[in-house]
Amino acid sequence: MGEEGGGRSCGTTRELQKLKQQAMEYYRENDVPRRLEELLNSTFYLQPADVYGHLANCFSKLAKPPTICKVVGKNVLDGLGLPTLQVEIFCTVQNFPKNICSVVISTPFKVHENALPELVEAEELERSDAVSTAVRWVNETITKELQGLAPSNQAEVDQVLRTFFESKVQEDKEGKGLEKSLEDSTVPTPSPLTPPLPPPPPAKKKGQKQGRKDTLTKKPMIPPEPVEPILCGSMAIGAVSLAVAKTSAVLGNNPLYLNIALLKHHQDQPAKLTIPLLMVSLVSCGKSSPGKLNLMKEVICVPRPGLTAKQGVDMLLEIQKHINKTIEMSPPPKPETKKAHNGGNRGQSKGKYEVMMGTYKSAAEMVDLYVELINKFPSIIALIDPFRKEDSEQWDSTYNALGSKCYIIAGTASKSISKLLEDGNIGSLRCSGLIVKHTNQTTMSDLVEMTNLIDSKKHIAVFGSAEGESSDDSLVDLAVGLGVRFIKLGGLSRGERVTKYNRLFTIEEELVQNGTLGFNEEHTFSYLNEEAEKAAMAGELPEPLEPIFATEVVEESAKT
Template identity: 85%
Template structure:
């Protein structure tokens, strides 16, 4: 027993000596004695608490950088009370785990007006499944794969997330193929006899002329493309990428928009940052709106670029008051005989667009209608989704007719960010700009890449929010950091929207105080219109109008 105790004592002594030797080497390599001497000399007249604080700061610089230790996904509610995903990031800081931040991502699901109970129930189940799957991905595989990574290395994090998603896509493809093979093998049907030959066409009498309908047959309508497939759970990728970016910003004591700007400019801090112009929805023209017109889904107002964001919001609130008064004084709309479930989007009947109740126009006639509209109201500086994305010829026609007089912007008519990046082409249709959104598997690296592609093509980028929003205001920081031209946040109502407008005003004030607020010369579209006016392409541009006059102009529409 004594020998055993002696053996333990010797072993303990050797271990202590080894640790002491390692400590001496560490001190010598990091020149700790000199650091302590300098620190003590510089803090001789400080209080002991101050000395301890300086010592803590000194040793914290020698500690390992914070690393991700856990990622947590939760099912929370968005601004409409519908389920969506929240992601929290925990980091190991000086050997202790700490909750750094959380983000909430918006879902890609649209909010349909007057939807049938069956459709509403099916979409509710699909949404719940998407969120539940995303929570499972985050809490199982993603948190394991991100453990030990440094949050500041956004490219590495996004690559891990991208690889994980690609594996999920492959798994889903293999599962569907297996289900199809099982279905084909279990459903055995006897060979059916060949169908009877079609009856011969009726013989045409001698001298009979071909009918008018055959000679003047209308051009076949291009069928609508199927919606792009969204993998269930994909919102986990975008949410985690955003959460890591926000974590990195907080650990560096930076605002998120600055870290996004550094990411876009290859870690070189830009001298100036610009505030995107507001696109504010003033009138909604959905199926349940009073005085609706199928031609328009919403009327958006853009403040003059010479105004600050705060001044623009104040002016738009005043305009909104006058619009509400004008709508209250207008006669009630006539009752509808038929219900529609297309959520306020322009429908087509026999290949024609319904511009008003019972009034249909062909795609070619729509080009003339838009030209007349711009001639009558030259203050209209942008058209969003004037056509279906399938009507590519009309996109060419309207761009050629109005491209020098207003922006032609693709929103729902555009492909998703992942599809655009996969093809490496943002100019599939002829337009001035694109509306981009942070949804599904879109990472921070994807946003940087897509905005670089858009700017490289001399197009404008509009950063938009989805219909199912949350109070998370991170997308405002993304818009500022990415340097987009416009930001589309919806109307000046509801807490989750107002929070984002307030965040934009706060960022503008911060940039103004530290001298980094820039002015984007490309915002001067009013001067651009004046150049077109001199060239004889435009009628005279009217002087700036007051809120009451804006309301009157909108009432005429």
């Protein structure tokens, strides 16, 4: 046994010596630091497995950085069981392809309740076409365009995606132009007709005073602006950009929120990161349908700053229980009377906002209503979309009256992120902040640029989830990394929402453990209004209001 053991020992020694010699030759050829050579030449006693592991770690540091080798798009289901896009990223890691991560993006389509069957069918077809086009873009072109790029270079990846999208926009324009020219060539041009003479003015009734007609003439309603076009398949751009950012985080063994923070701060790691204040929907007051809406769509509550996210949610769950009990004990609503449906009321409702069933107010009257509401209930800290975006005059009036008392936030009334960045401005509406969403062709670089623009205007950013929600919790990391003031995730129910709340709790715990958790300041509104700021400097305003936290969100409901 001694000879056999001695033979095995000699054999092992020779193998180790040979392995050391091969390693030293490789290191010399690749200009490895001298200290590694000294380490290999030193006398130490290790098992062969330990030596192999040590050498593997050394060689892995010399390996080529991971690069994207394949991007895969799939048609999957979102939180409502509707089709949406999933993107998977494969990278070449140490000469082997490896599936790194996947993301699921929310679709930009609204989910209408009690909608007409033909509208539902049309939207289902549009959604299906958008998802299938996005899958095709990813699998046919984008995967080739990104092949060989390092996922850590987010700016380069986003530029490639932006260039690809611009080419698709141009193709779409050329296609529509060709269709129009074909239609014009096949449809005969009608001969110009002489316009009919205007009807004679109505005969003046006996006793009618001159000028009475002018006093009854109402200001015409501004027609709604055209809907911003969404290119079919555009969600592929936003999904791939997010997937690459997540891939970079996984490969770097970092959380996604830290990678986004580094992207926002030009690769300088911030000393502190804050958790956005929660905007939690407690009561849904209206239906997301094209029909009538009540004045308020949602009542949202914001926990007091200083509480942890978990403490805030626990408090809101108790409030939710009391609200549910109150609703259950409330008497059923009275049936709607026929009077609310007669022709006279329909005529009166044109261009007005329905504040209660059958009760309508003009845009000018709504300004007074909001002022009265905020003065009566100072706990309301924000109004989201108090008007249609076309009623810009009323936005100005409301901001001037309430900008020093609460936030006036543009959600659906705002333009898309790509349009805002193209204009280089927050928008034409007078507001305190915007709701930012990661949808369509919005890349990570776009989100950084958008939040920087909002910060430069001393506005607040609310990061919100899209209509068609998914179980992907990446948007929570985006909100933390971008340093937004609020995050709007919806109610405390349904798996795709709860997943995001749980992710927020996890991030908060990590920041506490790392000692990098910062704190949001209390609510102050005086700086939001230039006139109020000047008055405050002159000592004409009282001390700032105590922090206020319950938020009522108001959505547009004008009759057109």
